[in-house]
Amino acid sequence: MTNTAATAGLDSDLAPDDLDLDEGVRADPAAHRMLTGDRPTGPLHLGHYFGSLRNRVHLQRLGVEMFVVIADYQVITDRDIADRLAEHTENLVLDYLATGLDPDRATIFTHSSVPALNQLLLPFLSLVSVAELSRNPTVKDEIAHSSQAAVNGLMFTYPVHQAADILFCKADLVPVGKDQLPHLEVARTIARRFNERYPHADGSTVFPHPRALLSAAPLLLGTDGGKMSKSRGNSVPISADPDTTARLIKGARTDTDRRIGYDPAGRPEVSNLVLLAALCQDRTPEEVAEEIGDGGAAALKRTVTEAVNEHLRPIRARRAELAADRGHLHRVLRAGAERANAVADATLTEVRSVMGSL
């Protein structure tokens, strides 16, 4: 491999079977457009990395066109104030670039810098019922973990806003974790209903039907055994230093059985750590568990800590380099906003036209 140390680790991560890609995408990657995004609420963690970031980079390398939204308006769905928004936004850009997104090929932008994207929310809201929004399982889960006493209107409607993220650029691929599937269903429903209600005069339709690209990596749990989340204090950030990583993994919940095994249903916490080491070392969880054998939780955690720190070393080194040039980060966001605005303006013009507004 001719890569520098900074990218050597990346390439070896990207096993071609990490994604459930069909022949259509493989045959002509450039005919597809992918959108995904993250909320700027904290640093991205290992769950994002294995569940989504690696896939994005893989798709980018295949030649799929990439849009990445930093969902700043989505932050205030479950809290009153978006805390340290600028800092979190910069950190997301750093995580993206350090893990291999290429800003010359990927359009990285914030919600709030693309007005026409947000305006799509209005016609889209008319296409879903209140009952449909109420039973969305991801919204229910987010509400359960919300820090707010009352559910605000933006939380309630945020799958629709997310549909605007996906549809403004007519993305047909959305790499997501399993937990985000219900949102994608909303986007598909909105695309279908919009197309039915507002076809072009020649019968052609405005929106593609976006579909999910699920990572082959099973969902990683947080160190407390719950869903790994950047706002629940149970995750290992990509950007953490090796000592912090060790401390976080040391604090992970396990059980008292010294024999380490891989049994996600019966022993979720231990199996989660085994899985994490396996993902980092590109081995099977069974191999990792077998090797630790009767070593107990302490040996397991040592293995996991080493595996994580080793795997992330080149990414963290690259991240530190990038962090030294904030001007570059801002130029990336400005260029992304410019491209996203051009696309969003064109889509909104088309939407208004088929709706008879012009």
Ligand code: TRP
């Ligand atoms: N809701 C996603 C999250 O919490 C972030 C997001 C915003 C997103 N818009 C999106 C993901 C569009 C996929 C597609 O992480």
